[in-house]
Amino acid sequence: MTEKPTRSRxxxxxASIPPSGIRRFFELANSVADCISLGVGEPDFVTPWRIREAxxxxxxxxxxxxxxxxxxxxxxxxxxxxxxxxxxxxYRPEDQIVVTVGASxxxxxxxxxLLDPGDEVLVVEPCYVSYxxxxxxxxxxxxxxxxxxxxxxxxRAAELRKRITPRTKALIFSYPNNPTGAxxxxxxxxxxxxxxxxxxxxxxxxxxxAELTYDRPFVSFASFPAAYPQTILVSGxxxxxxxxxxxxxxxxxxxxxxxxxxxxxxxxxxxxxxxSQKAGIEALRHGRGDVARMVxxxxxxxxxxxxxLCDIGLPCHRPEGAFYAFPSVEPTGLTAxxxxxxxxxxxxxxxxxxxxxxxxxAGHVRCSYxxxxxxxEKALERMARFVQHIRPI
Amino acid sequence: MSPEKTRELLRLxxxxxxxxxxxxxxxxxxxxxxxxxxxxxxxxQGIIVKYSALVNWDxxxxxxxxxxxDVKVTPKRDVGFDEVAQRISQFPEVTALYLMSGAYxxxxxxxxxxxxxxxxxxxxxxxxxxxxxxxxxxxxxKKYKHDGVIFDERRDDRRMVVTP
Numbered sequence: 281m282t283e284k285p286t287r288s289r290x291x292x293x294x295a296s297i298p299p300s301g302i303r304r305f306f307e308l309a310n311s312v313a314d315c316i317s318l319g320v321g322e323p324d325f326v327t328p329w330r331i332r333e334a335x336x337x338x339x340x341x342x343x344x345x346x347x348x349x350x351x352x353x354x355x356x357x358x359x360x361x362x363x364x365x366x367x368x369x370x371y372r373p374e375d376q377i378v379v380t381v382g383a384s385x386x387x388x389x390x391x392x393x394l395l396d397p398g399d400e401v402l403v404v405e406p407c408y409v410s411y412x413x414x415x416x417x418x419x420x421x422x423x424x425x426x427x428x429x430x431x432x433x434x435x436r437a438a439e440l441r442k443r444i445t446p447r448t449k450a451l452i453f454s455y456p457n458n459p460t461g462a463x464x465x466x467x468x469x470x471x472x473x474x475x476x477x478x479x480x481x482x483x484x485x486x487x488x489x490a491e492l493t494y495d496r497p498f499v500s501f502a503s504f505p506a507a508y509p510q511t512i513l514v515s516g517x518x519x520x521x522x523x524x525x526x527x528x529x530x531x532x533x534x535x536x537x538x539x540x541x542x543x544x545x546x547x548x549x550x551x552x553x554x555x556s557q558k559a560g561i562e563a564l565r566h567g568r569g570d571v572a573r574m575v576x577x578x579x580x581x582x583x584x585x586x587x588x589l590c591d592i593g594l595p596c597h598r599p600e601g602a603f604y605a606f607p608s609v610e611p612t613g614l615t616a617x618x619x620x621x622x623x624x625x626x627x628x629x630x631x632x633x634x635x636x637x638x639x640x641x642a643g644h645v646r647c648s649y650x651x652x653x654x655x656x657e658k659a660l661e662r663m664a665r666f667v668q669h670i671r672p673i
Numbered sequence: 674m675s676p677e678k679t680r681e682l683l684r685l686x687x688x689x690x691x692x693x694x695x696x697x698x699x700x701x702x703x704x705x706x707x708x709x710x711x712x713x714x715x716x717x718q719g720i721i722v723k724y725s726a727l728v729n730w731d732x733x734x735x736x737x738x739x740x741x742x743d744v745k746v747t748p749k750r751d752v753g754f755d756e757v758a759q760r761i762s763q764f765p766e767v768t769a770l771y772l773m774s775g776a777y778x779x780x781x782x783x784x785x786x787x788x789x790x791x792x793x794x795x796x797x798x799x800x801x802x803x804x805x806x807x808x809x810x811x812x813x814x815k816k817y818k819h820d821g822v823i824f825d826e827r828r829d830d831r832r833m834v835v836t837p
Contacts, residue, residue, distance in 0.1 A: 309834040315834065317832075319835035319836070320836050322836055408837060409837050458837075580685070583699055583701070587699050630834050651830075
């Protein structure tokens with residue numbers, strides 16, 4: 281019998297990417313009973329009733345069909361009005377907005393629309409775990425741009441500049457940031473803008489946490505006229521409106537780039553679920569009060585939890601956005617993974633090791649404070665006992 | 674303390690009045706002294722009237738019946754409904770009293786140990802007042818939501834332990 285040449289069943293792009301670090305930790309966390317979870321990257325609120333009610337009413341009225349590929353015109357109009365009102369951004373509903381299945385799909389579409397094999401994409405780290413993997417799945421090459429606690433995990437122009445090569449096509453970041461909670465100020469944006477302009481970089485700005493800032497209003501990168509023509513803004517309903525399970529997101533940007541994204545979207549997803557889109561319209565039109573109430577709750581939890589972390593000896597910069605604290609575990613002498621695993625097994629508190637979010641995350645752990653104050657209080661007590669126990673006296 | 678922070682302090686206390694001034698200070702990002710001063714002022718001004726607990730009595734083995742009574746009354750010259758309302762509000766059985774627009778004038782919430790006890794209160798004390806023209810009594814059969822709190826709402830965290 282002649283031997284066939286050995287060939288991987290999986291595509292090289294898929295075989296080469298490692299499984300998510302969070303996934304591994306998820307399996308470990310699931311094996312521990314009665315643990316307090318600070319590992320959850322989603323709101324602990326149920327979607328506000330008015331939004332759920334709108335979806336129920338739509339279902340009763342028989343809205344069970346496909347929609348336009350780019351999304352219901354009514355929803356795109358609502359998105360345009362919302363972005364204009366909240367962040368001073370101007371997008372045409374008819375050709376500058378595409379509604380997607382979560383912001384995750386929007387990121388995937390943007391990368392696929394922009395990249396040719398071998399193109400480099402600057403990924404500002406630590407960041408959401410999917411960016412680098414998504415770049416690789418498109419045949420691109422992710423290049424890490426680390427941020428550090430010394431600069432409050434904000435992107436610096438010098439770090440960006442020294443990683444730009446002739447192959448660099450795009451830059452991707454998320455601010456407010458998951459996992460650090462960092463927020464870029466207007467001055468920060470103005471510092472990096474010339475670098476981006478000079479290199480002609482296309483920017484994918486993941487602004488999924490834009491509503492969740494606590495100390496000052498969020499400034500969208502695309503709100504600078506010089507940035508606008510090169511930026512694809514990605515956002516969604518998951519975090520602000522507590523709608524993670526609805527899988528509803530969107531991307532806005534220059535019409536030619538959005539047209540490219542719609543092309544991929546129509547051959548893959550077709551359209552986002554109509555019920556979610558109907559719910560999204562209600563969220564944008566009437567859900568702002570609900571958002572304000574949730575943001576206030578997160579702000580209080582942030583204040584309480586971050587002070588608690590510092591008090592027990594885990595230094596933590598003050599996160600200004602999203603709902604994560606990113607304390608350093610260096611004083612314990614443990615690596616982030618050792619700390620997270622031992623904290624889980626010995627104190628029954630689940631946090632995520634910072635290094636799974638890429639360069640710059642080492643020595644830190646991500647703690648989500650999107651959980652009740654009572655749970656945070658209990659978690660801090662357990663963490664305090666754990667830290668005292670392991671710290672050399 | 675700023676007016677916005679003061680309002681937030683009130684909201685926090687309304688949600689859980691057992692929080693210590695120290696905890697409130699951290700939540701609001703102000704000093705403990707500021708919280709204590711604000712509390713003193715709010716109590717003095719009668720804005721914080723009382724610190725109370727919301728109890729689901731259905732879960733306690735105790736006989737307790739609540740009724741809402743629609744009352745029509747004859748208003749009096751110069752004092753309108755106030756005189757009779759103040760008189761009714763003095764009864765210890767009355768836990769709440771509102772002046773209403775619409776089909777009747779006063780809504781009286783009454784608590785007692787049995788329907789019989791409430792019936793006695795209505796017929797002997799309330800209906801016999803000079804200004805009272807008529808009463809209609811509605812007994813509360815079950816409380817689903819009170820003071821903004823849904824009773825027996827399932828609060829399980831349905832989320833996964835770790836997510837991106």
